[in-house]
Amino acid sequence: MKVLLVEDDQALAAALGESLRDAGVLVESVGHGGEADFLVRTERYDAVVLDLGLPDGDGTRWLAQWRDDAIDLPVLVLTARERWSDKAAGFSAGADDYVTKPFETAEVLFRLRALVRRSHGHAHPLLRLGELAFDTHTASVTLAGRPVTLTAQESRLLAYLMHAAPRIVSRSELAEHVYDRDHEPDSNVIDVQISRLRRKLGSERIETLRGQGYRVLAVEADAP
Incomplete structure (x- = not known):
């Protein structure tokens, strides 16, 4: 999961960003609405x-512009405003969810994961494809009920593929959503990590479609 954090309180942004990164989330942080808009x-x-209280304009202004321009990515509003009228303004501008400061970072993480999951059409926090399961709350993976140990990067890669399944995910889409903007990988890095996932999960579970990308398949165990 790759998240843009728009918060002008540098201390808060640093603390929240660190907590999200510790949970395996890629975070890019800016302090102004104009930067976020770009x-x-x-x-x-x-x-x-x-955040709604930004130095260059209320966050609802930027959010409303994004929605008017058909930019439909999930938005979690983070603000110190507690009045219902302020919350209503955020939702009316196009917010998907709302957290009031002060907050628990775990709550932000859970709400983000739920927003991203639902944006891909998944209601349940446990993603299943055949015998392969990915718990979006804990980022744990099991295969036929047995735990599978993945690196943080392998986990992000698999999570994105499973959220998107059965859709084919292009190499460029993977690079944009799974890797940091300042450290986007070359094609060989993605190939290597896909190969590692295949060794751990079974080569038949990740399909390569030449010139198109990758997709995860629902593979069941052979009947006895």
Whole structure:
């Protein structure tokens, strides 16, 4: 999951960003709505965490512009405003969820994961494809009920493929959503990590479609 954090309180942004990164989330942080507007229109994110009290305009202003321009990525509003009228304004501008400061970082993480999951059409926090299961709350993976140990990067790669399944995911889409913008990999890095996933999960579970990309398949055990 790749998230854009829009928060002008540097201490808060640093603390929240660190907590999200510790949970395996890729986080890019900016402090102004104008910066966020540029990135939302030029980069690809799975969600935005948006503060309302920004130095260059209320966050609802930027959010409303994104929705008017059909930018439909999930947005979690983060604000110190507690009045219902302020919350209503956020939702009316196009917010998908709302967290009031002060907050528990775990709550932000759970809400983000739920927003991203639902944006891909998954209601349940446990993603299943055949015998392969990915718990979006814990980022744990099991195969036929047995735990599978993955690196943080392998886990992000598999999570994105499983969220997207059965859709084919292009190499460029993987690079944009799974890797940091400043450290986007060359094609060989993605190939190596896909190969590692195949060794751990079974080569038949990740299909390569030449010139198109990858997709995860639902593979069941052979009947006895």
